[in-house]
Amino acid sequence: MMAISTAVPVCAEDAQGQWSGAIGGELNVVLNVSKVDNGSWQATLASPSQGFSTKVEQFASDAAHLSFSIARLNASYKATWDEQAKAWTGSWTQGRTAPLNLQRATTASVARLQPRRPQEESIAATAPPYDSREVRFVSAGATLAGSLTLPKGPGPWPAVVLVHGSGPNTRDQDVFGHKIFLILADYLTKRGIAVLRYDKRGVGASTGDYASATTLDFADDAQAAVAFLRTRPEIKTRRIGMVGHSEGGLIAPMVAARDPQLGFVVMMAGPGVRGELLMVEQMALSAESAGIAADRVARQRKLYQALFAAIVAEPDAEQARRKATAILEQGERDAVMPSGVAAPMVKQFTSPWFRTFFTLEPGAALRALDQPVLVLNGELDRQVPSRLDLDAIRTALASNPHAVIKELPKLNHLFQTATTGAALEYAQIEETLAPSALALIGDWISGQVH
Secondary structure, three states: OOOOOOOOOOOHHHHOEEEEEEEOOOEEEEEEEEEOOOOOEEEEEEEOOOOEEEEOEEEEEOOOEEEEEEHHHOEEEEEEEEOOOOEEEEEEEEOEEEEEEEEEOOHHHHHOOOOOOHHHHHHHHOOOOEEEEEEEEEEOOEEEEEEEEEEOOOOOEEEEEEEOOOOOOOOOOEEOOEEHHHHHHHHHHHOOOEEEEEOOOOOOOOOOOOOOOOHHHHHHHHHHHHHHHOOOOOEEEEEEEEEEEOHHHHHHHHHHHHOOOOOOEEEEOOOOOOHHHHHHHHHHHHHHHOOOOHHHHHHHHHHHHHHHHHHHHOOOHHHHHHHHHHHHHHHHHOOOOOOOOHHHHHHHHOOHHHHHHOOOOHHHHHHHOOOOEEEEEEOOOOOOOHHHHHHHHHHHOOOOOOEEEEEEOOEOOOOOEOOOOOHHHOOOOOOOOOHHHHHHHHHHHHHHHO
16 A cells, blocks of 8 residues: 555654554554664564564665565565554565554553463462472583472372473463463373473573574483483382473474383374475465465475475585575565565575474384374364374384374364364464363373373
8 A cells, every 4th residue: 555645754763663453454463673783673573362473574664664574474564654544554465465554552552462361360360289399400511491390299290291392482382372381281280290391492591502403402302301300209200201292292202212211102293204294284284374375385385395305405504505595586586485585484494403304204213112102183283284194103103002093173283172273273262272182181191100
């Protein structure tokens, strides 16, 4: 939308601050803009109803124009200043285009956009019937900080370590406005199971370098958490298991395969196929959820296949970046990808974490497991698709008589009761973890440890 001819342009500094609006009049977003000492812009975009916040790239603003892109969302925004409306009036493009007008926001107005979280509110309403202790343990030079919740009584108790999904997660695995591990730890501890959850290295109160860490490093951290529990007098050392969600569902079998004393494993939406293949499927499903036309999704799928294969095949990081850049820039020229996404996507997909994740084969660890395994996947999971991953996991665990594999109807990747399973729903859903999933996990673990 063009600014009206009588508009008086604002000065560039007016882009700084907090702005809010609704994409297509439906999805509320908050843009936070600031300037750093060298005069360059920094900005983040958040969706309170989705519990989502991300840095924006290629942010630009002058007296009358504002624009940015977000590679991970395949999204961009362009606007002009409307002095009469006191707003940036423009268009949000993410597969399709929708109006988005941004006006000044206040702390109070943003707070009103936050959705309720009944399960968390219930926990906060009363004193917990268990003890919670702040703990620290060391892994590869990093000091990891966490919470150990213990049932009331003399003990010792069976225990589980909770292993996060991907991303810079704290001990509560606070994603999309949901504290998933807080809910899970509370439920299991009330059922007589001690629970250790911790901040990832370089996140929260933990030391270490998150940016350079890979899944293999996080597996070492999970193993260190188990070793720490074995030193605690409150814990039954032969009744320790591991519950992993998403990437954690990849890590837990890796740890169990090299630690035969680990008692059991619960995989919540853990991958069953090679990381490279999983990411192709995940990106295609994300594009479909964003409303991108089927023919363009098919073209993007082919691009991602070529992109990830090139990154995996190239051992030299700089050469991998060059090849990825060439593929993505060609995708922009061919209108397969939105303009401006090449540079940030190259940075993302050639990072140490992705270069490692692409090559990991979950089946190797799964085939080595002798311990009892509970494998759960939501029917509506669009990040680790049930139809793809459960088939691979069934094959890998075929010789394990102690494996239980279940697809849970109407649940998404976070194990919420969902409508479509799209990530857009995660924060809009008030439920953090479906009671049916909690009961299934609690019952199965109780059967292993009591």
